[in-house]
Amino acid sequence: MKYNLDSLKGKVCVITGGGGVIGTALAIGLGEVGAKVAILDFIKDSADKTADLVTKNTGSKAIGVFANVLDKESLIKAKEEINAAFGKIDVLINGAGGNAPTATTKDEFLKTDSEKDLLNGFFGLDLGGFQRVFDLNFMGTLLPTLVFAVDLLNRDGIILNISSMNSFRPLTKIPAYSAAKASVNNFTEWLSVHFAKAGVRVNAIAPGFFVTQQNQFLLYKEDTTELTERGHKIISNTPMGKFGEPEDLLGTMFYLLSDLSKFVTGVVIPVDGGFNAYSGV
Ligand code: NAD
Numbered sequence: 001m002k003y004n005l006d007s008l009k010g011k012v013c014v015i016t017g018g019g020g021v022i023g024t025a026l027a028i029g030l031g032e033v034g035a036k037v038a039i040l041d042f043i044k045d046s047a048d049k050t051a052d053l054v055t056k057n058t059g060s061k062a063i064g065v066f067a068n069v070l071d072k073e074s075l076i077k078a079k080e081e082i083n084a085a086f087g088k089i090d091v092l093i094n095g096a097g098g099n100a101p102t103a104t105t106k107d108e109f110l111k112t113d114s115e116k117d118l119l120n121g122f123f124g125l126d127l128g129g130f131q132r133v134f135d136l137n138f139m140g141t142l143l144p145t146l147v148f149a150v151d152l153l154n155r156d157g158i159i160l161n162i163s164s165m166n167s168f169r170p171l172t173k174i175p176a177y178s179a180a181k182a183s184v185n186n187f188t189e190w191l192s193v194h195f196a197k198a199g200v201r202v203n204a205i206a207p208g209f210f211v212t213q214q215n216q217f218l219l220y221k222e223d224t225t226e227l228t229e230r231g232h233k234i235i236s237n238t239p240m241g242k243f244g245e246p247e248d249l250l251g252t253m254f255y256l257l258s259d260l261s262k263f264v265t266g267v268v269i270p271v272d273g274g275f276n277a278y279s280g281v
Pocket of ligand 1: 016017018019020021022023040041042043046067068069070094095096097098099136140162163164165206207208209210211212213215
């Protein structure tokens with residue numbers, strides 16, 4: 001068949017944050033189409049576990065590699081390890097990212113009755129927490145690109161950034177995460193233009209809501225399967241009426257990484273059950 005995923009066979013794909021829930025699903029998907037996968041994570045054990053899963057489930061080659069996306073030296077070492085094991089890198093997926101409770105306001109809307117009210121909103125934001133979340137999502141995309149993208153030049157290389165629905169419409173309570181993901185979209189567009197004549201395409205996926213460790217505390221009441229008020233709000237604002245499964249991202253990933261999208265660069269594709277399209281009315 002003329003339209004297929006053959007262009008991904010044997011390609012060397014690097015996934016940062018690859019030991020996480022979404023990274024693991026993407027890594028297994030890549031293994032299934034015959035790519036060689038380097039799974040990078042700052043929890044080496046998680047990277048190794050994902051690599052084992054890829055090898056056992058798909059028979060494709062995979063390695064777990066330690067790398068902190070905020071530490072250029074560790075990324076340079078990781079690149080040496082990947083190049084020694086698999087050769088030059090063809091695909092970079094910037095998947096490391098996430099929110100944290102320390103960058104989350106307690107209240108959705110600012111109340112002004114007391115000092116405590118102010119601290120439960122914008123005025124109580126922990127600047128250190130804000131900076132860490134902003135850096136993880138933005139600098140954690142920029143730095144791996146700086147280190148790895150040189151391999152991609154003039155060989156049909158591909159960069160895929162993992163953004164979020166927050167980048168289009170900021171959710172309440174999580175300003176650092178929203179702003180950082182918006183900057184990831186902007187960077188995706190900027191870099192797609194900058195690399196357009198150098199044989200590298202740059203795109204992004206904006207996942208809607210998928211239950212993972214980093215957001216579980218916002219979606220479910222502690223140690224229960226009962227949705228929080230926020231969890232209910234999300235489901236009722238998602239026209240398809242459910243959270244996504246990590247595997248739901250695979251089709252869009254395959255499209256953006258394969259020759260099926262060879263004239264596509266600088267786009268951010270929502271995979272969100274209709275959340276972005278729905279006004280709520
Ligand atoms: P996750 O927490 O399961 O995975 C994140 C992984 O990144 C973890 O394995 C963690 O160890 C690793 N990591 C964190 N900091 C790192 C660092 N400094 N260096 C290297 N690795 C680091 O989260 P996930 O849901 O799989 O998220 C993957 C991506 O998808 C993130 O960019 C996230 O923002 C994005 N996303 C997730 C959702 C969702 O609903 N889960 C929605 C939209 C976007």
